[in-house]
Amino acid sequence: MGQLFAVEIIYRGVFQKTLAKNITRDIVLAAHNQGKLGISFGRYGDSPERNGIPAKSFAIVANDEQTLEAGMAQYEPKQVDLTVVLDDTLAKGAESWAWYGLQPVHRALKPGHTLIVVSLQDAPALLQSIHRREEPYKLGIVKGVTSFSGMWVYKDDHTDVRILGAIAKALPEVMSLESVEKFINEKLKNPLKATSARTAFERFVTVDVKAGEGNPEELFKFGLPRWEDMRCGVSIKGQAQGGPFADPVTGKVGGFRPVRNELFKKYSTRTQRPVVNFSTCTKCTLCWLNCPDAAFDVTTEGTYDTNLEACCGCGICEEICPVKDCITMVNESEFHDNNSQWAAFEKDKNAYLKWLETTIQKAEPIEKRSHGFRYRGQYQEQVPEALEIAQKG
Amino acid sequence: MATLTMPVKEQKKTYEQEALITGAEAIAIACKLANVDVVTAYPIRPYDTVMQYISQLVADGEMDCEYIVAEGEHSQFEIVKHASICGARVFCGSSGVGWMYAMEALTVTPALRVPLVAMVGNRALDDPGAFGVEHNDALAVRDLGWLLTWVDSAQEALDTALIAYRVAEDRRMFVPLALSCDGAFLTHSQALVKIPAAEQVKKFLPRYNRGDLLLHPDNVISVAPQVNEDWVMEIRRQNFAVTEIACDVIREVYADFERTFGRKYGNPFFEEYMTEDAEVVLLGMGTMSTPVRVAVRKLREEGKKVGFVRLRWFRPFAGPEIAKCLERFKAIGVIDRDFSFGSPNLSGVVATEVRSAMYTGAATRPPVLGFICGLGGREVTVPDVEKMADNTFEAAKGNAQPLTQWIGLRG
Numbered sequence: 001m002g003q004l005f006a007v008e009i010i011y012r013g014v015f016q017k018t019l020a021k022n023i024t025r026d027i028v029l030a031a032h033n034q035g036k037l038g039i040s041f042g043r044y045g046d047s048p049e050r051n052g053i054p055a056k057s058f059a060i061v062a063n064d065e066q067t068l069e070a071g072m073a074q075y076e077p078k079q080v081d082l083t084v085v086l087d088d089t090l091a092k093g094a095e096s097w098a099w100y101g102l103q104p105v106h107r108a109l110k111p112g113h114t115l116i117v118v119s120l121q122d123a124p125a126l127l128q129s130i131h132r133r134e135e136p137y138k139l140g141i142v143k144g145v146t147s148f149s150g151m152w153v154y155k156d157d158h159t160d161v162r163i164l165g166a167i168a169k170a171l172p173e174v175m176s177l178e179s180v181e182k183f184i185n186e187k188l189k190n191p192l193k194a195t196s197a198r199t200a201f202e203r204f205v206t207v208d209v210k211a212g213e214g215n216p217e218e219l220f221k222f223g224l225p226r227w228e229d230m231r232c233g234v235s236i237k238g239q240a241q242g243g244p245f246a247d248p249v250t251g252k253v254g255g256f257r258p259v260r261n262e263l264f265k266k267y268s269t270r271t272q273r274p275v276v277n278f279s280t281c282t283k284c285t286l287c288w289l290n291c292p293d294a295a296f297d298v299t300t301e302g303t304y305d306t307n308l309e310a311c312c313g314c315g316i317c318e319e320i321c322p323v324k325d326c327i328t329m330v331n332e333s334e335f336h337d338n339n340s341q342w343a344a345f346e347k348d349k350n351a352y353l354k355w356l357e358t359t360i361q362k363a364e365p366i367e368k369r370s371h372g373f374r375y376r377g378q379y380q381e382q383v384p385e386a387l388e389i390a391q392k393g
Numbered sequence: 394m395a396t397l398t399m400p401v402k403e404q405k406k407t408y409e410q411e412a413l414i415t416g417a418e419a420i421a422i423a424c425k426l427a428n429v430d431v432v433t434a435y436p437i438r439p440y441d442t443v444m445q446y447i448s449q450l451v452a453d454g455e456m457d458c459e460y461i462v463a464e465g466e467h468s469q470f471e472i473v474k475h476a477s478i479c480g481a482r483v484f485c486g487s488s489g490v491g492w493m494y495a496m497e498a499l500t501v502t503p504a505l506r507v508p509l510v511a512m513v514g515n516r517a518l519d520d521p522g523a524f525g526v527e528h529n530d531a532l533a534v535r536d537l538g539w540l541l542t543w544v545d546s547a548q549e550a551l552d553t554a555l556i557a558y559r560v561a562e563d564r565r566m567f568v569p570l571a572l573s574c575d576g577a578f579l580t581h582s583q584a585l586v587k588i589p590a591a592e593q594v595k596k597f598l599p600r601y602n603r604g605d606l607l608l609h610p611d612n613v614i615s616v617a618p619q620v621n622e623d624w625v626m627e628i629r630r631q632n633f634a635v636t637e638i639a640c641d642v643i644r645e646v647y648a649d650f651e652r653t654f655g656r657k658y659g660n661p662f663f664e665e666y667m668t669e670d671a672e673v674v675l676l677g678m679g680t681m682s683t684p685v686r687v688a689v690r691k692l693r694e695e696g697k698k699v700g701f702v703r704l705r706w707f708r709p710f711a712g713p714e715i716a717k718c719l720e721r722f723k724a725i726g727v728i729d730r731d732f733s734f735g736s737p738n739l740s741g742v743v744a745t746e747v748r749s750a751m752y753t754g755a756a757t758r759p760p761v762l763g764f765i766c767g768l769g770g771r772e773v774t775v776p777d778v779e780k781m782a783d784n785t786f787e788a789a790k791g792n793a794q795p796l797t798q799w800i801g802l803r804g
Contacts, residue, residue, distance in 0.1 A: 230628075
C-alpha cells in the first residue's frame with residue numbers, strides 16, 4: 001500500500017461551513033497538482049446547518065487509487081496526519097451531533113503530528129483550553145481573526161489560503177508550497193492570495209507540546225448499550241423537573257434549578273458568553289423566560305445565573321435585557337472555566353464587579369457580534385482589517 | 394373533535410346474537426365490543442363504511458369513544474399513534490391512495506411500538522381512479538414491521554378484529570396490525586354473523602397496558618428523539634425480535650379465542666380446502682376464495698384432484714409451515730390479486746414469497762406458477778379458476794408453463 005494522508009478541519013456550523021469545505025477541497029486539488037489523488041467530505045452525521053455547532057471536514061490524499069480506496073473504506077479517518085481548528089474557542093473541546101460528549105480537538109491526531117489553530121492568542125494561553133494528552137504533538141498558530149460568515153455568503157479574507165500555506169509547511173508530504181501557489185493562480189486566479197499563502201508558509205512555526213501538558217479536565221466517557229438492554233419504542237427516560245438549591249456562601253436554600261441533560265451539554269457551540277451584573281439586575285425575568293436552552297438558574301435572591309454548561313451563547317438574553325450593561329456578551333476566548341458567576345459574586349461582590357468592569361470592556365460593539373452579516377458590503381469592509389492583522393503576523 | 398356527551402346504554406346482553414351485516418359493520422361492532430377509546434376517520438371507499446357504522450354506534454349511544462374526523466389520512470394515523478402511546482386503544486383505517494397518503498405515519502408506528510389496529514379496505518391504487526379491490530395498498534407496508542392479515546367473510550372480519558387487538562397489544566408485540574378486507578366483496582356485502590356477548594369479549598381481551606412505555610406525567614419519557622447511526626440498527630433488531638415470536642403469539646391467541654368463543658379456525662396462518670388427496674393446489678388471499686372453492690368442487694366432479702390454500706396471515710409469513718404444507722403437491726398455482734413489477738420471475742407478491750419460503754423450507758421442488766388475476770376489482774370467475782387449475786395440472790405433468798400468467802385479461 002502507498003502513502004495515505006488525512007487532514008481534519010474542525011469548524012463551526014453555518015459560520016465556517018463554506019470555509020471548511022473550500023479548504024478540504026483545495027487541499028485535494030493542490031495535491032492533485034503533484035499527481036496525487038484525493039477526496040474531501042464533511043462528516044455526514046454532523047449538523048453543519050446549525051449556528052456554531054462544532055463539525056468536521058476531511059481531506060484524504062493518496063499516491064494511488066487502491067490506497068485512496070483504503071482511506072475511503074471508512075466513514076471518517078480514525079487517525080489524522082494534521083488537524084486544523086478554525087476557531088480558537090473550539091480549543092476547549094468540541095461536542096457535535098455526530099459524536100458523544102466533549103472531545104479534545106486533537107483526539108484523532110497521530111502522536112508527534114501538528115495541530116493548527118487560527119487564533120490571536122499565544123500557545124500558553126491556548127494550552128489552558130486544549131486538553132492534555134498522553135502523547136506529545138506540535139502546536140502551530142496561524143495568527144488571525146476568526147473567519148465567520150453566513151450560510152449563503154463567504155467572507156474572502158484569505159483564511160483559506162493561509163491555512164493551505166501552513167499545511168504545506170507542516171505536512172509537505174501532502175503538497176508543496178509550489179503546488180498550492182499553482183492551484184491558487186490557476187483556479188482561484190488571485191495572485192494576492194498566492195502571496196498570502198507564501199507569507200503564511202514562511203511565518204508558520206510550531207511549538208512542541210509535551211505529554212500531559214494542557215487542560216486537565218476529565219472528559220466524558222460513555223458506553224453504548226446492547227440492543228436487548230435498550231428501552232424499546234424509541235423512548236428514553238425524561239428529565240426530572242428540578243427545584244430549589246443552596247446558596248454556596250450562605251447555605252440558604254431557594255430559587256430554582258432545572259435538571260439538565262448530563263449527556264449533552266452543548267456549550268462548545270458557544271463563541272461568546274453572557275456576563276451578568278447581579279447588582280443592577282431588576283429581576284424582570286425576561287432573560288429566564290426567553291432563553292431557548294433554559295440555561296438560567298433562579299438564584300435564592302431571585303436574580304438569574306447562567307449555567308455555563310447549558311448556555312449556547314446565542315445572545316438573546318443580552319438583546320432582551322432592559323438594563324444597560326446588565327448582560328453583556330463577551331468572546332469565549334476570554335474565559336477558561338464554566339464556573340458560576342453568581343457564586344463568585346456571592347463570595348466577593350466588590351471583586352466580582354471589578355472583574356466584570358474590565359471583562360465587559362473586552363466585548364466587541366454589539367453590532368459586530370453577529371456572525372452573519374447585517375448589510376451588503378459589510379464583509380468587504382472587514383477584509384482589509386483582517387488582512388492587516390494577518391500580515392503583521 | 395367529537396366527544397360523546399350522552400350516557401352509554403348499558404350492555405346487559407350476555408348471549409351471542411346473530412345479525413345480517415357487512416364485513417365493515419362487523420368490524421365496527423368488534424370495535425364496540427373491544428371498547429376502543431379513540432377512533433379517527435377520513436372518508437375513502439371502501440374503508441369509509443366502517444367509519445360510518447362506528448359514528449352511527451356513537452350517535453346511538455351504543456359506543457363511547459373519542460371519534461375524531463381528521464383533515465386527511467396522514468393526520469388520521471398520526472392522531473391514533475399519539476393516542477396509543479398515551480394508553481388508548483385505537484382504531485382507524487383507510488383504502489388505496491388514502492392509505493398511501495398516510496405512509497409517513499405508517500412507517501413510524503412499528504419502531505415506536507404502537508399497537509394500532511387498522512382496517513384496510515383493499516382498493517386499487519390510482520391512477521386510474523377505481524374503487525375495486527387490489528392488494529397492493531396494504532402490501533406496501535409488508536417490509537416495515539406491520540402485521541398483515543386477510544379475511545374472507547364478515548364473520549372472520551369480526552373475529553379477527555378481536556384477535557387483532559389481543560395480538561397487537563400483547564406486551565411482547567406492541568406493533569401495528571392491518572386487517573385487510575377486500576373492497577366490495579367483503580366491505581359492502583351483508584352476511585349472517587354471530588356476534589359474541591360483551592362479557593365474553595371482556596374475558597378474551599384484557600385492558601391495553603402500555604407499562605413503562607406509557608407517555609404520561611407520572612412516567613416521564615421522551616419518544617422518538619433524533620439519533621445518529623449508533624442507534625438505528627439496534628432499534629431495527631428490536632422490531633425483528635417481534636417478528637421472531639409473532640407466529641407463536643398468534644397461535645396462542647387463536648387457541649384462546651377458540652376456548653372463549655367456541656369457534657374454530659384451525660391453523661391460524663392458512664386454511665386448507667380439499668387438499669387431503671389433492672395433486673395440485675391453488676393458493677390465494679381474501680374473498681377470491683369463494684369462486685375458487687366453487688371451481689374446486691366442480692373440478693373434483695370431473696375427477697381432477699385440486700385443492701385450495703387460503704392464506705390468512707401475510708405478515709408474519711409462516712414460511713416453514715407453508716413450505717411443509719405445499720411440498721406434498723405436484724404443482725402449486727398462486728393467485729395474486731396484486732402485482733410486483735420487475736420482481737423475480739415477474740410474478741406477484743405472494744408467488745414470490747411462496748417460492749422463497751419453499752426454497753429453504755420444502756423437501757421437494759414442485760413448480761410454482763404465478764397467476765395475476767382480479768386486478769382493480771375485476772371478477773375472478775369460476776372459469777378463470779378452472780383455467781388456472783388446468784394450467785397448474787399441466788405444470789405438474791411436466792409440460793412447460795410460463796411462470797407468470799395474466800388471467801382474465803382482454804387480449
